[in-house]
Amino acid sequence: xxxxxxxxxxxxxxxxxxxxxxxxxxxxxxxxxxxxxxxxxxxxxxxxxxxxxxxxxxxxxxxxxxxxxxxxxxxxxxxxxxxxxxxxxxxxxxxxxxxxxxxxxxxxxxxxxxxxxxxxxxxxxxxxxxxxxxxxxxxxxxxxxxxxxxxxxxxxxxxxxxxxxxxxxxxxxxxxxxxxxxxxxxxxxxxxxxxxxxxxxxxxxxxxxxxxxxxxxxxxxxxxxxxxxxxxxxxxxxxxxxxxxxxxxxxxxxxxxxxxxxxxxxxxxxxxxxxxxxxxxxxxxxxxxxxxxxxxxxxxxxxxxxxxxxxxxxxxxxxxxxxxxxxxxxxxxxxxxxxxxxxxxxxxxxxxxxxxxxxxxxxxxxxxxxxxxxxxxxxxxxxxxxxxxxxxxxxxxxxxxxxxxxxxxxxxxxxxxxxxxxxxxxxxxxxxxxxxxxxxxxxxxxxxxxxxxxxxxxxxxxxxxxxxxxxxxxxxxxxxxxxxxxxxxxx
RNA sequence: GGCCCCUUCGUCUAAUCGGUGAGGACACCAGCCUUUCAAGCUGGCAGCAGGGGUUCAAAUCCCCUAGGGGUCACCA
Numbered sequence: 001x002x003x004x005x006x007x008x009x010x011x012x013x014x015x016x017x018x019x020x021x022x023x024x025x026x027x028x029x030x031x032x033x034x035x036x037x038x039x040x041x042x043x044x045x046x047x048x049x050x051x052x053x054x055x056x057x058x059x060x061x062x063x064x065x066x067x068x069x070x071x072x073x074x075x076x077x078x079x080x081x082x083x084x085x086x087x088x089x090x091x092x093x094x095x096x097x098x099x100x101x102x103x104x105x106x107x108x109x110x111x112x113x114x115x116x117x118x119x120x121x122x123x124x125x126x127x128x129x130x131x132x133x134x135x136x137x138x139x140x141x142x143x144x145x146x147x148x149x150x151x152x153x154x155x156x157x158x159x160x161x162x163x164x165x166x167x168x169x170x171x172x173x174x175x176x177x178x179x180x181x182x183x184x185x186x187x188x189x190x191x192x193x194x195x196x197x198x199x200x201x202x203x204x205x206x207x208x209x210x211x212x213x214x215x216x217x218x219x220x221x222x223x224x225x226x227x228x229x230x231x232x233x234x235x236x237x238x239x240x241x242x243x244x245x246x247x248x249x250x251x252x253x254x255x256x257x258x259x260x261x262x263x264x265x266x267x268x269x270x271x272x273x274x275x276x277x278x279x280x281x282x283x284x285x286x287x288x289x290x291x292x293x294x295x296x297x298x299x300x301x302x303x304x305x306x307x308x309x310x311x312x313x314x315x316x317x318x319x320x321x322x323x324x325x326x327x328x329x330x331x332x333x334x335x336x337x338x339x340x341x342x343x344x345x346x347x348x349x350x351x352x353x354x355x356x357x358x359x360x361x362x363x364x365x366x367x368x369x370x371x372x373x374x375x376x377x378x379x380x381x382x383x384x385x386x387x388x389x390x391x392x393x394x395x396x397x398x399x400x401x402x403x404x405x406x407x408x409x410x411x412x413x414x415x416x417x418x419x420x421x422x423x424x425x426x427x428x429x430x431x432x433x434x435x436x437x438x439x440x441x442x443x444x445x446x447x448x449x450x451x452x453x454x455x456x457x458x459x460x461x462x463x464x465x466x467x468x469x470x471x472x473x474x475x476x477x478x479x480x481x482x483x484x485x486x487x488x489x490x491x
Numbered sequence: 492g493g494c495c496c497c498u499u500c501g502u503c504u505a506a507u508c509g510g511u512g513a514g515g516a517c518a519c520c521a522g523c524c525u526u527u528c529a530a531g532c533u534g535g536c537a538g539c540a541g542g543g544g545u546u547c548a549a550a551u552c553c554c555c556u557a558g559g560g561g562u563c564a565c566c567a
Contacts (some may be wrong), residue, residue: 008567010567011565011566011567012565027519045566045567046566046567048566049566049567060493063560069523091557109565114564114565118564122492126492127492127493127494127495127563128492128493128563128564129493129563152565167496170495170496170497170548171497173495174495175494175495176494179493179494179495179563180563181563182516183563183564185562186565187565188565189565191565192527193564193565193566193567194566194567195567196567197567213498213561214495214556214560214561215561215562215567216498216559216561216562216567217495217496217561217562218495218496218561218563219562219563219567220563221495222563239496240499241496242560242561244559244560246502248559248560249560250560250561276503279503279504279516280503280504281503282504283503283504283505285505286505286515287504287505287514287515287516288515288516289503289504289515289516290516306497306503306504307496307497307498308496308497308498308559308560309496309497309498309559309560309561310502310503310504311503312502312503313501313502313503313517313518314521315502315517315518316502316503316516316517316518317517318517319516319517319518320517326530333551368537370529372530372531373528373529373530374529374530425494431526434526435526438526443524446526446527447526448526449526450526450527451535452526453526458526459527459528460527461527461528461529462527462528462529463527463528463529464526465526465527466526485497489498
C-alpha cells in the first residue's frame with residue numbers, strides 16, 4: 001500500500017471516447033505501476049444529459065479494454081457511494097458549511113438576467129463575469145426570496161492575490177485571483193456543479209493524484225479555491241495533453257469513429273487500441289513502439305508524458321492492429337474473430353450450419369491463411385468469403401486479364417486434369433504438379449496460377465494458392481474450375 | 492476579448508547537465524523476396540514555427556512575434 005489513489009470520473013452523457021480512454025489509461029498505468037488504487041467515479045450531476053445506457057456502455061468499454069477498478073460501480077468500496085447523484089447530502093453539507101462561515105452565499109439572479117449581464121460585458125470588451133450583486137443581501141431578504149424563488153449558491157472568491165497550481169506535467173502555473181468571479185457551486189436544481197462536486201469527492205475519496213485532460217487546467221485554480229475555503233488538503237495534479245482531430249479541432253462525432261464501441265465493431269483489438277493510445281502523449285523514452293500492457297505499466301511515468309496536444313492518426317492504429325492480428329496466438333484471434341463471422345451478412349448462415357467447435361477448427365485454418373494480409377477482424381471476414389461459399393463473384397479486371405486469352409480455356413482444362421490426378425492432394429504435391437504443367441506447356445507459373453486462382457476464388461490475389469486449393473478439397477476445386485471454364489471461356 | 496497551456500519530419504515521438512551527420516515509428520516512394528496480394532527485409536523522401544538575445548557552442552536557456560488548443564456555463 002502506497003497511499004496512491006487515482007480516479008477516472010466519466011460523466012454518462014455519451015459513449016466512452018478515445019480521449020477518455022487515454023485519460024483512464026494513464027491513471028491506470030500510474031496507479032498500477034505504484035501499487036495504488038484505481039477509483040471509478042460516475043460524475044452524473046447533469047440531470048438532462050446523463051443516461052443509464054451511456055453508463056452501461058462506458059462500463060462495457062472499460063471492461064473490454066480490461067482497465068479494471070478497485071472501487072466504484074459494481075465493486076463498491078469504503079469511500080462510496082461512487083455516483084455523484086447519490087452523494088447530494090455530502091455536497092449540501094459542505095455548501096452549508098461555506099454559507100455558515102460566510103464563504104458562500106445565495107444568489108437569486110435568473111439565467112436570463114445573467115445572460116444579459118454577460119452580453120453587456122462582452123459588448124464592452126470585458127470578460128463575462130458575475131457582478132456579485134447578491135453578496136449584499138440581508139438575512140431578511142434572503143429569507144423572503146428563498147420562500148418563492150429559485151436560488152443557487154455561489155462561492156465568495158478572493159479578489160486579490162494569486163492561486164498557484166503545481167502541475168506534475170506542466171510545472172508551476174500562476175493565476176491572478178481577480179479573474180475569477182463568484183462562481184456557482186450548487187445549481188438551482190440542488191445539484192452541485194462539476195468544480196464543487198469534484199473537489200469534495202476527491203477529498204473524501206482520498207484521491208492522491210488527479211490525472212485528467214488539459215481542458216481542466218484552467219478550472220483547477222477554482223477547485224483549489226474551493227478546497228482552500230473548505231480547509232481541504234490538495235491532491236497532486238497532472239494535466240495530460242488533449243487528443244485532437246486531424247483538422248486540429250476538438251475530437252467529435254464528425255471526425256468518424258471516436259468511441260470505443262465503434263472501434264470494437266470495426267474489429268480493432270483492445271490490445272492495439274491501448275498500445276496506440278499509450279503512445280499518444282507518452283513514450284517509454286526509447287524506440288519501443290509495440291508493447292504489452294504489462295510492459296507499458298512498468299515503463300510508465302508521468303514525467304515522460306509530453307506537454308503538447310496529439311493529433312489522432314487512424315493509420316497508425318490500424319497498422320498496430322494488423323500487427324497484433326498477425327502476431328497474437330491463433331486460437332485467441334479465432335475466439336475474437338468468431339462473433340464477427342457469426343454476425344456477418346455474408347457468412348452468418350454458414351457459421352450456424354456447423355457445430356461451433358467444428359467451425360472453430362475450420363476457422364483456425366482460414367484465419368491462419370488470410371490474417372497477415374488484413375488489418376482488422378472485420379476485414380478477416382471480408383477476406384474469407386470464398387472459403388465458405390461457392391457463389392462468389394469474379395473480379396472483373398481479373399476476368400478480362402486472365403480468362404480472355406485464347407488458350408485460357410485450355411489452360412484451365414489442363415489444370416483441371418492435373419488436380420484431378422495429383423496424389424496426395426497436398427500443397428507441396430499440388431505445387432509440384434502445377435510446376436510440371438508449366439514446364440510442359442512452356443508457360444510461366446503465373447500463367448497457370450493466376451487464372452487458377454481466379455477460377456477458384458474469384459479474386460486475383462490472396463493467400464498461397466496451393467494452400468487454398470488444399471483447404472477447399474479436390475471436389476470443390478474441380479467444380480469451381482469447371483464452372484469458370486464454362487462461364488468465361490469458349491474452348 | 493481576458494487568462495492559461497502548447498510549438499522537432501504530413502502524423503506520433505526521441506535527443507540525460509547546452510556540444511548529435513537531429514534518432515525511431517506510421518504514412519508515402521523504390522528495390523529485394525515471390526504463383527498473386529500481403530507480410531518480411533533493405534534503402535529513400537521529409538523536421539527543430541519566425542525573429543532577437545545569452546554563450547566558444549542553442550532544438551535545448553531568456554525575450555518578442557506568429558500559430559494552435561483550452562477556459563471564462565445553473566456541461567463535465
